[in-house]
Amino acid sequence: MYRILVVDDEAFITDSLAFLLENQAPAELEVVKAYSAAQALELLNHSAFQIVISDIEMPGKSGLDLLREIHAKWPRCKVVFLSGHDDFQYAHQAMRYNAVRYVLKNEGDDVLLEAVAECIRRIDREQKSVGNVLKNSTESSVTGRQRRNLRRCLTESRNGADYPPEEWKKLGIRLDTDRKIMLMAGCTRESIYENNLQSVQTVLESKIGHAVLSDAVLLHKKLGIWMMQPADRNNRDHALAAIKGLAEEICEACRISLHIHITFIFDEEEVSWADVPRHVTALQDIAQNRLNKDSGIAMAGFRFFEQQEENQEEPVAEAAFVCRLMSHIRENLGGDLSLSALSELVYLNPSYLSRRFKEMTGENLTDIILRLRMEESCRQLEETTNRIKNIGIQVGYESAAHFSRIFKREKAMTPQEYRDRFMR
């Protein structure tokens, strides 16, 4: 599952490219469209992308300006530039920014798809080589005594006033004590020690360190607590996007390089330092009593468990969320049904959601969505006199041509033919 962003100010091209990538991509892709550089930046701030395909000339910002911003937000994001220009200057600058490819618009679809495939290969390669990061990591400057004291501070639910900001600083905390923090628990299947936790922390920093400041404390053998703050004081969204969007990558890297299976439970809510012990206790409770460590969840939202409060039995709970998902999809056929959006809805990481959904329903989420879309469009073709283009839009296809093609692929006839046949 790779998230890819297509940016072009010419809507037709954006839609067409997105359609192309959704249907002919070399791997499973989640395609998001942006019709301007500004919209692209907004999206990039709110969620993580592995690949961006962008036009070079756009209103407001050129592709190169966009590239600079992408680089600042998602350093490992791969960028493919599309351009009508056969301009060396652009190519040269694009290369300097480690943009993977520079594709001329008239080179054809295959070249573009190959460029995307190349990006995916590089992402995979980078994921596997995350071990290099560990070799270069330095020893923590925090002493064992400080760790111990910190652990006590986190767990002993005493009045927060006992721990004024200076106290936290003394304990080796690198975060700003005048800002609120977010908490995340990391539960491992294996028993880990202080040095294992530091390795995980190194991996985490290599992935999201540009967006998030963090400190980790080992609470007990199978549970670490992360205290986090947005690196950019005014941009919490980016930090959230980084944490949620890259959690899977972090887990994957830990599994491959450290052989540690870790599941994160993330509490979006910002808490004051005084409330930290209370929240840590709550997280600890969930981690120890509610989480199935073998489930393979990379990251679950704190709320995921809150929703489950009444139904303690896990299968029942999961069945409930499947039902909720299905009804959500039915109601929002024309809306955003991307895996990211759906996983956000149920507070689980996308690939776990997708896998778990298939396990439970026996069907891919995307297939179900497609099926529901086709059913709804058939219904509308049969029962209403809506224009085909409008029906397409209502079931989530912005272009009539795309709708027709999908419809034809699925039903072996065009929507018009379907309607004509039904009418007869």
Add this chain to the structure above:
Amino acid sequence: MNKRPRTSVFTVLVTLFAVVMLPMYLLGYGIFQWGYQMTTDEITQSIYTRASFFTNTLESEIQRIRTVHQECLNDSDLYYYVNSLSIMGSYEKLTGLLNIVKRLELVHNSSAYIKDVKLWMPRIPRMVTSSGGVESMMGDWQKLLDAPVISPSTGLMVYEGELYFCSSYPAGISYTNNLPQYVLAVQLSNEKISEELMGFNLYPEAGTLLQATEQDFHLETGQDIRITGKELTAEGQFSVGTYRAENGEEYLLLSHESTELNMRMHTYISKKSIYGGLDTYRGLFVIFTVAVCLLILAYLWFSRRLISQPVRRLVDSLRQVENGRLDVRIDHRTNDEFSYLYASFNQMAESLENMFEINYRQRMLAQEAELRQLQAQINPHFLHNSFFILYRMAKDEDYDNISEFLTYLSDYYRYITRNASIEVDMEAEDGHARRYVQIQLVRFKKRISADFAPLPEKFKELKVPRLILQPLLENAFNHGLKDTVSDGLLRVWYEERDTKFLVFVEDNGSGMQDAELEALQKKLRSADDFLMERSGIINIHQRLRIRFGPDYGLKVEKREPGGARFIMMLPYASGDEAPGKE
């Protein structure tokens, strides 16, 4: 541009003429004044001489009469007669009386000024006059004796308007108790004096007044102008003055005083009669003055006509040329220096105009060449993106859109690559602009929408230069709406205003910075210069101005709240007559 000269030739000429004319006029005036003075002096002198003479004569005559009077008073015969009457016989009495009469006659005849001589003998009582009368009644001798004295030095008296010498014998006694022996009175003749005075009245409206200084006596001859004594208290023995009578007439007044007689003689002459002769001169002088004025006016008129107007004409024509009107010509009929100047001017203007004509043609050609070049440089981004869209449509098997889009594109490129005619119907230009907007809207449908008003029927036939509208729209898309991410709106509409056909192209994009806008406006204003400006906007502007004149072309303004508005001004006559440069 030169200012008008401050001192014109005309002013200088007029000043010079005035400088020459003024002394001559003053000379004439001086001569007139001199003659006037001469006449006055002459008259004054003559009257003075006569008056002196008359006064002296009168004085000596009166002295003589006085002497005679005194002699007679002391005459022994008379004394004898009066005192001896009582002892005389009748013969003696008669002879004595005759002698007295004879004596009185002698006195009477001694001077022409004596009118009568009277002798009263109150004691007898009897009165004898020189005219021979002897009367027994006595009359008013007492009153006469008490009559006021005019001049103490002579003892001349006045009684009932007549002049007398009157004395009694013995003198100085009181008559109330004691009557005088006799009283002798000599009456002077007013008529005679008047007659003499008449001699002064040489002019018709003149008069003479003899007046006692202290007593109420006056003699008047000639014109009566009612002069009272008070008004004529002149200083000195002789004075000259002017007197204005009640009827408004002016008189020359000459006064001469005789101290001995204690009298004053006034001679007055109407100025009218003195200067009667001078009136001719005055008339001549007025004529002279009028003639001088007329001469000046005539001079002004001629110099204006001959010099100033032609110069003004030349100056005006030059100014028009300065202002860019090169078709100014001056025609001149007379054959003078000005006609040579005018001919030279006309020649100059004509060659200037020819040069401009050549210049215009060159610029038009240059602009056309530039247009060709702009056409040749078809916007590569536009081209590539259009092809890419077509490619994508083909890949998507979106056949309806492919054919529609291809039609737009092929029409678009056919229009801009057509070299046939420089001018096209507005309808064709409008159609092309619409196609261009359609293509752009396919490309930018998420960002931009367009409101393209239909072209009114009446403008469809209008001939316009080719490709004037599309660059404006291109500018709106590529600059005005370049950074507009959503809700971009392009508006195009047509208007007729006065004799102009206006095309408005408006976008709600980011607009221009004030400095940028000003720079563009400046460029549009000074677009006559050969700007090596390759922008489509300036090219349209220059082509329109060269084609239709400086009143037409492009204007750009700020649109509130954001964006820019371009206004293209083209000539449009309401009739079906094709517009264009004459």
